[in-house]
Amino acid sequence: MAKIVTMIGTTHHPWYYAKTSKPEAELTEDARNLLGWSARVQESFRSTNPDVVVIVASDHFHQFFHNNMPQFLVGRMKTYQGTFYNETREFDLPRIELGGNRQLATDMIEAGFENGFDFAFSDEMRLDHACVVPTLISQPSFEIPVVPVLTNCGAPPIPTGQRFVDLGTALRNAIEGSNAVDRVAVVVSGNLSLEVGGPEQMMPYSVDPEFDSLAMDWLTGRDFESLTAESTYERLMTHGNTSFQFLNMLTMAALHEDMTLIHAEAMKRRGSPAPCFIYESEVAG
């Protein structure tokens, strides 16, 4: 049976690559902080040695659109290519290629069916920056295969906060019920308050620092009552029009159960802070 050995909650800041791939002397404080975060995550990967990475990330109108909108989708490919024309154009993101794990993905889908969680699935997809950036952060060598789990955090009607909590439980059970691999890393990609294409976009302060602070407390305290009550469309909109990706962090909070909290930080940035979490399991060997 597979074991979740490490779980990462991380930003998918789209300019991560553009900021951090500069010569040392040209790195901004923000870039140095992001590289510091990457070093922590890579160390967790080294010490826990996962066979596969399950990435929970929001689709940004790349795989999904309103003509055909799944809410939770598991990728089942043997190989994934990453990023799209509009993301290389806007963010200078590199095009990447990653292995997949079709058996684990299929096991997860079937376990979902048996436990009341009907995942959509895809045998042909590309990954956008919500998967690519966490991969650059956690394994820039792209050596470890992935299973992407894409969520709808952007196209209303958006599933309830409770459903994202349920997703965490379903994923844990599904992963632990699979014999496809031994050691699994889960990387959850999301944000706190955030605005894209709205009045507070890219401003040099957080959209809603009070929410950021409360949200970190709710997540570390696994306060699911507050997390779900505060995760409606109306409530999240008050913290920025892209705060819905916070919902993925509810999945993270539900997933970790008895794992040990190694690191929890709202990384200070010139914009909204970035959620940074590491949980690990004690696993013999």
Added chain:
Amino acid sequence: MIDHYAVNKFLYDTDRNEQFVRRYIDDPDGYVDWYFDERMSRLLDNENEQSAVETPDEATRTALKTYDFTTLYRDGAHPFVLWTLMLPVIEEKLASGEFVVTEEPEGARAENRKPMAYYRERILAHGRPDFRY
């Protein structure tokens, strides 16, 4: 009121296609008419087949032809796809001098500072419109 699905499909479908973005910047009148007359009702995953999707009214076409993102934003176009398509438009128009930034917001981050300023100045009065439909 705009037709939300039609506008969002236009934004989404255009933004992900380099040739479409080029045509929208170079010839907005021709491209917008072509899009709604020829492509709008084509299924995204089967261009040989059409759906009964409604095409938008003249006001919506005019807003898209004139890059009037203020109206589209106010009326609930999806803010993410609206911004991501308007960004390359604004970048080019600023570079050519057709658009002008009057005031860069102090402290706005370096990435996309000028396009962001141009965009922000024109949507600020509308806060965060509800983009459900």
